[in-house]
Amino acid sequence: MEKKRTLLLDMYGVIIKESKGYFIPYTFEHFNRNEHERLTKAFREEFLFTKAGNGELCSDEFLSLLGYPNPAETMRDYLTNFLTLDQEFLWFAERNYRQYNFVLLSNDVKEWSKYLFELHGLKKYFKESIISGEIHMRKPENRIFAYTIKHLQCDPQDCVFVDNSVQNLNAAQEAGIKTVLFNRDNEDYTGDIVNNFHELDSLLNNLIC
Template sequence: MKKTTILIDMYGVILEESKGFFIPYTFNAFDQSEYDRLTRQFREENLFTKASNGELTSDEFLTRLGFDDPRFHMVNYIDHCLTLDKGFLPFAEKYASLYDFVLLSNDVSEWSAYITEHHGLDRFFSHKIVSGDVKCRKPDRKIYETALSVTGKKPEECFFVDNSVKNLLAAAELDIEPILFNRDHEEYDGTVVTSFPELAALLDQTNKEC
């Protein structure tokens, strides 16, 4: 079946940082006397995971960590600690007219919305499936099923580009075609690209074969 849709990850694909630097950013913002509390909030209370699952808003999450101005720190972190891959815009300018682009991202709802607006990316996406909005995270099967339901696509119509092997394996179980954007040098037996020019070449080759 002809591919019509590209499901694409944000962190480690569109953004260069695969995991981000929010935890170090947070520790740098507080005195060392607060480190035990912060460690507990991240590791035991799982506040970051709860926020990206939609259980906490960005303001609630950052306020519980102790930030006095949560909006400022959301913006400051995203603006100064996350980097848009310079290859994405040229890639999207060409291929968003040939495929439906669907963002499939584990993220805090407000963070994802700010990132796509800040970098002018909203124009490329027909849909945005964000864990904080749909209350589940990759590699949970439910988030892929949600993406298919919302877009009205069959699995066989979709590529899925992600930097996590476990996320790709979960998608493959639904017959979505996985492509590893291998920024982190993971071992993977399937299709691998390391840049947007390589992804473009792969799509062009696939179209020729069809």
């Protein structure tokens, strides 16, 4: 039996339509204006969001430090009501997950990624998830791609990485991974580009045969 190829998929900007999420605007909308200076410092100087995404803070710790009185409810509200699943992904996944090993490769707070998987019923499609908040490294660091290849025990040339960030794709290419830009943000890219999951479906057979 021929070995399955690996499809590495980003969450935000690919599976979820919002390419950078919506959490910072969400937070400023939920606190009074007199709190905005404090929040700006928390994001830009204390790097609380980055620390949560790197696994230095869990979701509850992160949200509590921002001043949310009920961190668990805040997480559910934000992820459920302010992010949009690309419904085409479900069509694409049903067509392809038996043929390819789907692996999530995402910069995210660990608990948030788990919640999104459960909320949208994504677990059935994915062999594995590699989340920055779990492994303490993030895209576009070269080491996360080296880790991914070693952890999955796959050859880089047998992997295709789909992301909406050219910077992330360039780092993956340096590791020998094939790349596809999911064009949410109209970035310039010299490699393969798709605008939706129907185009990705059409591209895959030619790309990894």
